Amino acid sequence: MTPYDVIVVGAGAAGMMCAATAGQRGRRVLLIEHYTKLGEKIRISGGGRCNFTNVGAGPANYLSRNPDFCRSALARYTPRHFIAQVERHGIAYHEKKLGQLFCDGPATQIIDMLRAECAAGGVEWWMPCPVDGVTHDGASFSVATPKGAARAPALVVATGGLTVPKIGATPFAYRLAEQFGLAVVPPRPALVPLAFAPAALARYGDLAGLSVDAEVAFGRARFRENLLFTHRGLSGPAILQISSYWDGRAPLSIDLLPAVDVAAWLAGHRGSSARLDTLLAENLPRRFAQQWCEAHDAARPLREIGDAALERVAAALEAWSVLPAGTLGYAKAEVTAGGVDTAALSSKTMAATAVPGLHFIGECVDVTGWLGGYNFQWAWASGHAAGGVA
Numbered sequence: 001m002t003p004y005d006v007i008v009v010g011a012g013a014a015g016m017m018c019a020a021t022a023g024q025r026g027r028r029v030l031l032i033e034h035y036t037k038l039g040e041k042i043r044i045s046g047g048g049r050c051n052f053t054n055v056g057a058g059p060a061n062y063l064s065r066n067p068d069f070c071r072s073a074l075a076r077y078t079p080r081h082f083i084a085q086v087e088r089h090g091i092a093y094h095e096k097k098l099g100q101l102f103c104d105g106p107a108t109q110i111i112d113m114l115r116a117e118c119a120a121g122g123v124e125w126w127m128p129c130p131v132d133g134v135t136h137d138g139a140s141f142s143v144a145t146p147k148g149a150a151r152a153p154a155l156v157v158a159t160g161g162l163t164v165p166k167i168g169a170t171p172f173a174y175r176l177a178e179q180f181g182l183a184v185v186p187p188r189p190a191l192v193p194l195a196f197a198p199a200a201l202a203r204y205g206d207l208a209g210l211s212v213d214a215e216v217a218f219g220r221a222r223f224r225e226n227l228l229f230t231h232r233g234l235s236g237p238a239i240l241q242i243s244s245y246w247d248g249r250a251p252l253s254i255d256l257l258p259a260v261d262v263a264a265w266l267a268g269h270r271g272s273s274a275r276l277d278t279l280l281a282e283n284l285p286r287r288f289a290q291q292w293c294e295a296h297d298a299a300r301p302l303r304e305i306g307d308a309a310l311e312r313v314a315a316a317l318e319a320w321s322v323l324p325a326g327t328l329g330y331a332k333a334e335v336t337a338g339g340v341d342t343a344a345l346s347s348k349t350m351a352a353t354a355v356p357g358l359h360f361i362g363e364c365v366d367v368t369g370w371l372g373g374y375n376f377q378w379a380w381a382s383g384h385a386a387g388g389v390a
């Protein structure tokens with residue numbers, strides 16, 4: 001059996017960062033990846049341009065049962081550190097909006113960079129190579145594979161979440177955590193489009209492609225960005241963001257006119273012969289305004305709408321209540337929320353406190369970033385934290 005210092009399972013964003021970091025510290029590292037293609041999620045990320053970090057990334061941009069868990073790793077490996085690496089590799093990039101950094105060229109540049117960093121650390125690869133099982137004798141981990149077994153005192157699990165199963169996602173991390181007695185916060189799709197319930201689908205399903213600037217709220221979370229109508233429901237950045245917070249039961253509240261003092265605007269047209277949907281079309285897509293007014297029994301001239309009814313319309317425009325039927329699931333989600341419970345892990349090393357040497361990093365951990373480069377920043381930071389000690 002070949003001895004290593006560190007075995008990393010999963011060669012995605014977090015796994016490659018961890019392997020490179022450990023290897024460049026002089027550790028003998030084996031990186032095991034079961035899929036045939038390397039870094040597929042990186043390749044398809046950010047519309048093919050990889051939104052590789054967000055310059056403003058901080059703990060407030062992450063969901064977790066323990067919102068403070070990500071603080072240490074994020075503080076020790078910041079967006080500046082990753083940007084410096086990107087610049088060292090001569091990769092051109094730009095800020096798109098809201099601190100989101102994208103490659104100017106294809107996302108494969110980031111994969112090539114990570115592969116080169118692994119090579120600089122002398123990382124050995126087994127790929128494609130599934131893992132058949134893991135055992136621990138108290139001192140070291142033994143990983144069984146069709147290529148044979150490998151042994152190391154440190155095992156880093158970087159197999160990601162359940163999103164986009166067709167490019168290699170597996171529940172490996174959750175099963176392994178359970179094997180070692182660690183709790184797992186139930187996984188669920190996040191940053192995911194939402195499906196309309198049948199009545200809303202019948203009304204708004206034909207509006208696919210329309211978008212509005214909206215503020216979408218659930219509980220204390222609120223995001224102002226574009227909301228996009230699809231042939232199945234709602235998507236766009238505002239919806240993807242709020243989907244991570246949605247509990248699957250209560251309605252979302254959508255301010256359809258966040259830039260307008262709606263009550264004053266409508267009051268200014270009280271008594272007008274213009275139809276409400278025609279007026280709304282000054283600030284909303286016409287076809288949506290028509291459907292929305294019909295649904296709210298307000299597709300009439302303003303003079304036919306009484307004061308109390310007009311106030312209700314104004315309130316409904318600022319808080320359109322939508323109860324989705326559900327999410328579009330892991331096939332369409334960008335990330336998996338939930339995962340290995342952070343209560344079981346050290347926030348400094350990402351190691352299980354009860355199982356010395358067993359680390360979990362990246363998306364498989366119960367730390368989920370907002371849309372906008374935050375998830376990769378967590379992958380880099382948690383990978384770096386484990387790679388610095390394993």
Ligand SMILES: Cc1cc2nc3c(=O)[nH]c(=O)nc-3n(C[C@H](O)[C@H](O)[C@H](O)COP(=O)(O)OP(=O)(O)OC[C@H]3O[C@@H](n4cnc5c(N)ncnc54)[C@H](O)[C@@H]3O)c2cc1C
Nearest residue numbers: 010012013014034045046051159160168362363373375376
């Ligand atoms: C379409 C899409 C676009 C995205 N765009 C962005 C973006 O622009 N910016 C951003 O910050 N985030 C983005 N994300 C999220 C981001 O890709 C993930 O959060 C990030 O890749 C997580 O890194 P990871 O290393 O933890 O997991 P992954 O990147 O998923 O890597 C896990 C690796 O483990 C391997 N693996 C799984 N099971 C096993 C097993 N049993 N044995 C061996 N290997 C295994 C997988 O094949 C994979 O290579 C996007 C996600 C999707 C789906």
